[in-house]
Amino acid sequence: MSGAEDVDGAVRRWRVLSETAVLLDGFHALKHALRFGATVPAVLTSGKDAALALADELAPDVRDRIAELALEVPAETLRGLVPRAHPTGVAALAVRPDREAQLALLAQERRPAPAVVLDNPRNLGNAGAVIRLAAGFGATGVVTTGSLDPWHPTVVRGAAGLHYATAVERLQVDELPAGPLYALDPEGKDIRSVTLPDDALLAFGSERSGLSAELRERADELIALPMRPQVSSYNLATSVGMTLFHWSTASGRPAAM
Template identity: 75%
Template sequence: MNRTDAVGPDAAVRAWRALADTSVLLDGFHAIKHALRFDARVPVALTGDRAEVLALADELAPDVRDALDALLVEVPEERLRALVPRLHPTATAALAVRPSRAANLDALGRMPRTAPVVVLDDPRNLGNAGAVIRLAAGFGATGVVTTGTLDPWHPTVVRGGAGLHFATAVERMDIAGLPPGPVFALDAEGDDIRGLKLPDDAVLAFGSERSGLSAELRERADHLVSLPMRPQVSSYNLATSVGMALFHWSAGRPPGLET
């Protein structure tokens, strides 16, 4: 018996409405796929075309096909759009349980670490934050920490991260409470990163898109580090900077070494 047989559209929509305010919105097939791969708890998943989504899973993600088959409930697309106004082109959405803050803080604070923590100092762009989380998950970083007012679990951030929040520890923290480890802060006046080896327990800190590193984080830094950049080019996109720094860290590790 599949989920469509066991739970009708009306019951699924009621469950969605009851959980929506306290759950993480997984917007689209790929976000749901990644969340399931990294053991997210997904109590409800809706789609406008169940057969099409399962066919997509057969093609792109057979490892989660059975889980999707058990979860997905088909509802008329107009009802789905009433719940998720900015519906993903795959016409699929789900709600997931957000990992506990205590569990994330434990993962971020555990030492020794085998991979860096990325810190975004007062980021302003939700899409950039999501792209950074996706990068961090891909490189196997221990986690992503944001300071300031941006919620790293905002639906737009989760959309930009393609559901990979569940593959790493994502939390908002004060600078005073950052995870342990030497802080390498990216700054145009710092030492060229190409001359440095970044340790596995590094805390890699990146300033905001608008104003760079805050004075408080600059004071906290153990090292100021710069990325190679052609003269008269003012800056890189935030996600690009994070990707370059994480690649530099990973390039110093033996190929195939798991984090």
């Protein structure tokens, strides 16, 4: 089979897979997805030698897997298959995790670490940044309520492929897993006086309107981050990061390895 036939076949296969698969946009998203067990049926690159050089430098643990999976295609071909070509010249498709398995992780009776709840978030990039933080802290998962799809390509891009390092799902408030729910609210108790349990649900309101009435009613306790007077708010990802850091230091446990 010629190189042109290889490319044509890969493009046809990509187009079929892309109807249901998760787009991993760039080398770093691919690296993280492979590290955390994603099934990756297709990897395309406009420069395989450059991609492998990046792997040698930044991800030698998955270098051989990338070498096995990656197929080099012309840059214009790759640009025609993705919404926006990544500077690393790498794109891949991964199988989305089984929803029932994800929900089982979130619903386990004794979660080893909190789950983050984003109540009706609006900004795709912020949601991605939160998932990246949650993965870094070893959180059990990230749940969104409302219309935002936490597996939207822009969210996956913002999370750098770390959806595969934590459970990520969308639920309604009345479907949230059991466990004590601590909701961040300016009128709440100072978080520094609260010990957050490992099985907590940590809920954050939308960037503009805060917590929904339904989520507020479900909350067991309202807590607040310390903030200088006359400062309106923190960025959503900053708030999540501060809260998870508070949990991790109080629990005395490092992030999951």
